[in-house]
Amino acid sequence: MIPFFEIIIFILPAYFANAVPVLVGGGTKVDLGKKFFDGRRVFGDGKTIQGFVGGVCAGIIISAILSIYFPLEFFGNEKMQFFSGVTLAFGTMFGDLLGSFIKRRMNVGPGKPFLMDQLSFLIIAMIFAYPFSPIIFYSISSIVFLFVITYLSHVLSNYAANKLGLKNVPW
Numbered sequence: 520m521i522p523f524f525e526i527i528i529f530i531l532p533a534y535f536a537n538a539v540p541v542l543v544g545g546g547t548k549v550d551l552g553k554k555f556f557d558g559r560r561v562f563g564d565g566k567t568i569q570g571f572v573g574g575v576c577a578g579i580i581i582s583a584i585l586s587i588y589f590p591l592e593f594f595g596n597e598k599m600q601f602f603s604g605v606t607l608a609f610g611t612m613f614g615d616l617l618g619s620f621i622k623r624r625m626n627v628g629p630g631k632p633f634l635m636d637q638l639s640f641l642i643i644a645m646i647f648a649y650p651f652s653p654i655i656f657y658s659i660s661s662i663v664f665l666f667v668i669t670y671l672s673h674v675l676s677n678y679a680a681n682k683l684g685l686k687n688v689p690w
Contacts, residue, residue, distance in 0.1 A: 521593060521654070521661050528589050529655055530665055532604035533644040536578030536611040538676060540570030541685050549616065555623070562619045571612050578608020593654045603651035607644045614643025637673040641665065 546569040550561035582604020586597040594600040618639030627633050645656070645665070655661055681689035 520658055523664060525591050525593070526655065526661050526664055527668070528585055528591055529603070529652065530607065530641075530644075530669070531585060532578040532582040533607040533611040533641065534669075534672065535581040536574040536608040536644075537615065537640050537673075538574075539577035540567070540574045540612075540615075541680055543573035544570030557624065559623045559626070561623065562616055563623060566616060566619050571616075574612045574615075575608045578611060579605050582608065594652060599651050603648045606647040606651055610644035610647025611640045613647070614640035617643055637670050638666065641669045 544565075544567045546567050548562070548564060549566040549568055549571060550563070553561055555561050582601050585604060586601040590597050591600055594603065618633070618635035621635055621639070622631075622633050625633075645662075649656060677686060678689045680686040
């Protein structure tokens, strides 16, 4: 079984990629204001190119730092750990877009709570990272731990961001 501390180190690039767009977002919308064939916006105003790129860059930087200063044995080497973090960062941002896309299709308004907001980024990030870190998926307890800790940290960080005035809603 992989120690929970190592699982946290593994997922940190995704967490940073998911959090940074709130700080650096704004500007051009990812969907350029376009509507899908159902007449709704593809992603909505909350998804910007600046936020997407900022999230990916943050995840890559954290991945580089972790692979140098906190190398995890189960990766075999620092390069594999770094590439895992890079794929987690990209997967996080694509998962966030997917969650927003689904939310729009289900007619859930911008800023309304939706379970996909907390977990879509994690699911897609883990799918992207799998080729570089399959051992993390051998343990059901590791996966359950990631989902529970991700949900709880997402709820708490969104609440804090709302209280600090960084987000309009606490979810």
